[in-house]
Amino acid sequence: MLSNFLSFVENIARDQVPMITMIVLVLISVPPLYLPHYGGIAINFSLLGLFYWSVYKPQLIHLFTAFLLGLFYDFLAGVPVGMFALIFVVSRALLGIYSGRLGAANFLSLWLGFFLFVVGTSFTGWLASSLWYGVFLDPVSVLFHAILTVASFPFGTVLLVWISRKVYQVG
Amino acid sequence: MRINSKFRPGSRLIRLSSPLRAVIHKSLIFILISAAISFMVLDKNKSTTIERTSVVIADVFSPILDFVSRPAASINKFLQGLENLSQLHKDNLRLRAENERLKDWKMIARDLGAQNRVLKALLGLTSDLPPSQVTARVIGDAAGPFVRSLIINVGTNRGLKKGNAVVSGEGLIGRVISVGERSARVLLITDINSRVPVLVESSRDRAILTGTNVGQPKLLFLPASADLTEGDRVVTSGHGGVFPVGLPVGTIINSGDGNVLISTLARLGRLEYVRVLVFDKITPPDQN
Known part of the structure; x- marks a missing residue:
């Protein structure tokens, strides 16, 4: 009886791991790194988490969860509220379609997939914020932000693969 | 353990609920996209709840x-x-x-x-x-x-x-x-929404400092006769009553494209500690 209950709790906790890592990634995206000019092109680490979990554990990142996580980032980062909620929902829906193919791909193909994903999210963010402000924002800082985020993929993936292996014995 | 026939895999209820779930799932995307756009509109309209x-x-x-x-x-x-x-x-x-x-x-x-x-x-x-x-x-x-x-x-x-x-x-x-x-x-002050009333310290020309979301903010509404030299200091003018008078902001740099850019004195990328000036906004007598 007790072991059944414990295994039930363990399964529930296991299912929350992608969401918890996403919350942690949002929280580490916001504090300052004190690097000159970094604030304007800062990496959004939560994009890494959204991509990884949407590919390998899509059933654990529900559309509504993606929406709430995007909203959480919006409120904490001070960007127009709803912008990343929109980006996260659309990204999660699209990644859900290609998760099978991406999940079976090798690392370089996966990185290429992430590159396309970041280009898409950065462009959507640039367009949405430009419409919101009523003026076209400087695309150069958005480009550098995208480059930095793509460059962080191998490092972030190492951590997420480690978590996957520990929790789900896959990855 | 006996499983209720209603919930057995392949039962009629599950077969009926699958298309329903698909419809809900498909509409959920549109509901959430609409919700996100509504949040953006509310935020744009400075909703107090947001x-x-x-x-x-x-x-x-x-x-x-x-x-x-x-x-x-x-x-x-x-x-x-x-x-x-x-x-x-x-x-x-x-x-x-x-x-x-x-x-x-x-x-x-x-x-x-x-x-x-x-x-x-x-x-x-x-x-x-x-x-x-x-x-x-x-x-x-x-x-x-x-x-x-x-x-x-x-x-x-x-x-x-x-x-x-x-x-x-x-x-x-x-x-x-x-x-x-x-x-x-x-x-x-580098944010695109920022507006600060300033004046050029040497010539006393007034302007509005506005951010561009990139490195340097720029001066708007400078008088046509403004006499500016590269390196001139720009300070807050105190107009509007939000900022105290005379806070140093930056120095004028030549952008070369007709815009008057300001090099901020503060190193905005490496701020660890800041000071907040607890200052009551000065309101005109007719608004008191």
């Missing part, structure tokens, strides 16, 4: 942000220490020369100060009370290319109010746009 939620979230997570920002702050302090060590000899010589110059300025300032006091007493002028200052630590700043703001670790618990000017050791960095109990958000 602002309050943002304040509460920043307040709740400020201890975690404070904790997460500590390692980077320690590394930054260590690297700055190393940087200072390498320049110690050069700095020593520069500071000695500067000290000699400042001794002359000190005598002039004392003389002018005494004259100023006498003249103010003769004219019966009342002087502005200096605003009280609160020191705060920056616990959030990396919002990427879409916004230029900071989160600081003090709020109404230290008397902060919306609109308070925020400065670093070098000059103005922004103003408080929302305040929670133990955190506040500061809009930097």
